[in-house]
Amino acid sequence: MKKLFPDLKKQIEKAESIIIFSHVSPDGDTLGSNIALSLMIEQCFGKKVDSVFVGTLPVTYSYLPDFSRFQDVQKIKDNKVYDLAIAVDVASKDRLVSGSLIYDKAKFKVNIDHHKTNVGYGDINIIDSDAACVGSILFKIFKDWNLKITKDVARCLYTSLMTDTGGFKYENTTPETFMLAAELVQLGVSPNQEYRACYETKPQSMVQFQAYIVSNTSFYCDGKIAISKITRSDMSKFNATDEYTEGIVEVLRTSKNVEVAVILKETKDGYTKVSLRSKTLDLTPIVLDFGGGGHSFAAGCTIKKPIAIAYDKLLTRIKSELE
Ligand SMILES: [Mn+2]
Numbered sequence: 406m407k408k409l410f411p412d413l414k415k416q417i418e419k420a421e422s423i424i425i426f427s428h429v430s431p432d433g434d435t436l437g438s439n440i441a442l443s444l445m446i447e448q449c450f451g452k453k454v455d456s457v458f459v460g461t462l463p464v465t466y467s468y469l470p471d472f473s474r475f476q477d478v479q480k481i482k483d484n485k486v487y488d489l490a491i492a493v494d495v496a497s498k499d500r501l502v503s504g505s506l507i508y509d510k511a512k513f514k515v516n517i518d519h520h521k522t523n524v525g526y527g528d529i530n531i532i533d534s535d536a537a538c539v540g541s542i543l544f545k546i547f548k549d550w551n552l553k554i555t556k557d558v559a560r561c562l563y564t565s566l567m568t569d570t571g572g573f574k575y576e577n578t579t580p581e582t583f584m585l586a587a588e589l590v591q592l593g594v595s596p597n598q599e600y601r602a603c604y605e606t607k608p609q610s611m612v613q614f615q616a617y618i619v620s621n622t623s624f625y626c627d628g629k630i631a632i633s634k635i636t637r638s639d640m641s642k643f644n645a646t647d648e649y650t651e652g653i654v655e656v657l658r659t660s661k662n663v664e665v666a667v668i669l670k671e672t673k674d675g676y677t678k679v680s681l682r683s684k685t686l687d688l689t690p691i692v693l694d695f696g697g698g699g700h701s702f703a704a705g706c707t708i709k710k711p712i713a714i715a716y717d718k719l720l721t722r723i724k725s726e727l728e
Pocket of ligand 1: 434435494519537538569
């Protein structure tokens, strides 16, 4: 992976127009990484960067420095050809949705990621599936290039690390995680402030919505499988935005016997978006069957079926995997 760092640098130096993409349903890693890389390219290479999102931009992360830099990819002209397009934390190209048109058109495409299901769709693919987050790959790149990391950039990388390790407690938390966290704190990041800004600013109705969805959980196989579903009517009852559903699946996993926790969510077009978490079971064979992707213990997919049918299909598939 490290041997690709000079190639990336060369492309940045050469490029006159640069665009950086976050994935659809953006999380803290894809957004933190996007801002961090954008700021570094602007500050250290003197180039302007367009930082874009697809779908909706969650306000949850609006505490991040320079968050207002994000532009909706739909506002970028379809015929615009960038010299350099970089995707951060984007496991597969379909996670760019409509943005993939502009990504594909770019003269040079870079893919920086840590999902083990990433097939390498860029001209350069900097993929490290051992990295806890894309932010930690970026930190290695910045160090390799001897760049000075500002407090703002450190804060963005810290959010990547904190959110993708579930607050330093998931399987991917290693000595390296804490060493990186320590370096970022040394650069001025306050763990307490970042934690509160990220996790303790939910609207009241979001807390109530999440409690409601959790209370509707069904358990199967002696409590090894926990599933709850979210319909459009649940969403409208609580005036819920998409980000209201974030974190619920982790709550389901807290039950002692649970091995696999699942949240199914009815999409606007009547399909079913699925988030899965496990304690020890590798989820990737399950989600790959449904055209999804992700990590071993945190993965997802979209099933192009109504929620009741998707529920049954998925439950059957998980049961067979547990046997
Ligand atoms: Mn990530």
